[in-house]
Amino acid sequence: GAGVSQSPSNKVTEKGKDVELRCDPISGHTALYWYRQSLGQGLEFLIYFQGNSAPDKSGLPSDRFSAERTGGSVSTLTIQRTQQEDSAVYLCASSFGEEDTQYFGPGTRLTVL
Amino acid sequence: AQSVAQPEDQVNVAEGNPLTVKCTYSVSGNPYLFWYVQYPNRGLQFLLKYITGDNLVKGSYGFEAEFNKSQTSFHLKKPSALVSDSALYFCAVRDRSTGGFKTIFGAGTRLFVKA
Numbered sequence: 001g002a003g004v005s006q007s008p009s010n011k012v013t014e015k016g017k018d019v020e021l022r023c024d025p026i027s028g029h030t031a032l033y034w035y036r037q038s039l040g041q042g043l044e045f046l047i048y049f050q051g052n053s054a055p056d057k058s059g060l061p062s063d064r065f066s067a068e069r070t071g072g073s074v075s076t077l078t079i080q081r082t083q084q085e086d087s088a089v090y091l092c093a094s095s096f097g098e099e100d101t102q103y104f105g106p107g108t109r110l111t112v113l
Numbered sequence: 114a115q116s117v118a119q120p121e122d123q124v125n126v127a128e129g130n131p132l133t134v135k136c137t138y139s140v141s142g143n144p145y146l147f148w149y150v151q152y153p154n155r156g157l158q159f160l161l162k163y164i165t166g167d168n169l170v171k172g173s174y175g176f177e178a179e180f181n182k183s184q185t186s187f188h189l190k191k192p193s194a195l196v197s198d199s200a201l202y203f204c205a206v207r208d209r210s211t212g213g214f215k216t217i218f219g220a221g222t223r224l225f226v227k228a
Contacts, residue, residue, distance in 0.1 A: 031214050042119075042220035043157075043203060050214050058215065091157065095214070099145060099164050102216065104157040 002026075004105035006092050012111045013082055021077040021108045025094030032075050033095075033102060034067055038088040046090075049075065082112045115140040115208045119219035126194045127227050134189040134202050134222045136178075142210020146187040148178055151201040151221075160202075163187060174198070194226045 005024045013019050025032050034046040045059040049069040060066070064082075069075040079086055089109050093102040116139045126132045138144055148160040161172025168180040178189045187204060204219040 033214070033216065035218070043205075043218035045215060045217060048214050048216075056213055056215050093157075099162075101147070101159040101162065102149075103159070104149075106156050 004092055004094055004103050006090075006105040006108050008108060009106065010109045010111075012113065014113050015084060016081055018078065018080045019082055019110065021079075021090050021092075021110070023075045023077070023092030023094075023105060025073065025075070025092070026103055027073075029094035029096050029103075030072070031095045031097070031100075031102075032069055033093045034075070034077050035091045035093070036088045037091055037107070043091065046077070079110075082110075084112050086110060087112045115144075115206050115215070115217045117204050117206050117217050117219040119202075119204055119222045121222050122220075123223045123225065125225045125227065128196050129193050132191050132194040132198070132224065132226070134204075134224060136187045136189065136204030136219060137185050138187060138204070138206040139185060140206060140208040140210070142208050144187075145207040145209055146178075146180060147205040147207075147216070148172065148176070148187075148189050149203045149205065149218075151203065153200070157203070160189070194224075196226045196228050199224055199226045 007022045031050045033048040035043040049055045064080045067077045089107040091107045093104045095102045118137045146163040149157045151157050163170050163180045171177045201221045203221050207216045
């Protein structure tokens with residue numbers, strides 16, 4: 001595709017349920033990032049993947065959050081036992097190299113009831 | 114650890130006037146610096162970046178930013194603001210010395226340009 005895509009665009013779930021958010025990066029981009037944007041707030045770094053290197057998970061807020069990147073392409077962010085404070089827009093981005101611009105997807109708006 | 118500060122939550126400017134959106138950063142090594150913009154109901158878009166070389170960087174839509182190492186700043190500027198520039202602006206930094214891709218974003222500054 002032409003850009004980064006994310007699915008679903010919106011997700012409403014009940015507290016305590018698990019959710020999976022998907023990101024398809026731009027083809028050929030080696031780096032993939034996940035961020036969280038709470039209402040009226042800035043972007044909070046969660047995790048990034050770069051090539052075959054171990055991901056930098058330093059931004060994950062708790063062990064309920066995890067992410068995988070399969071085959072160096074698609075990534076899934078999983079949130080287990082969701083809490084109301086997890087409600088936010090989850091953004092994915094990809095880039096080609098260290099210096100390179102990050103291209104952002106449209107985000108997934110997660111609402112935990 | 115790297116960090117970014119955008120000291121103004123909101124900047125108001127009249128159309129046609131120059132605008133400045135401030136950003137200061139902290140890294141242990143040398144920085145890569147970025148500005149992104151988020152228009153209402155649209156995704157984040159890249160504006161410009163400083164990697165190396167000339168301290169004055171020119172980007173999209175007539176924006177520019179000046180890297181000032183001594184003041185650890187990377188303020189975004191435009192000589193003449195447009196109403197269509199109204200949006201949320203984010204400064205971001207990556208620490209080159211770590212060799213990693215971790216990018217820290219500021220809290221954002223909302224720019225209002227009044228006609």
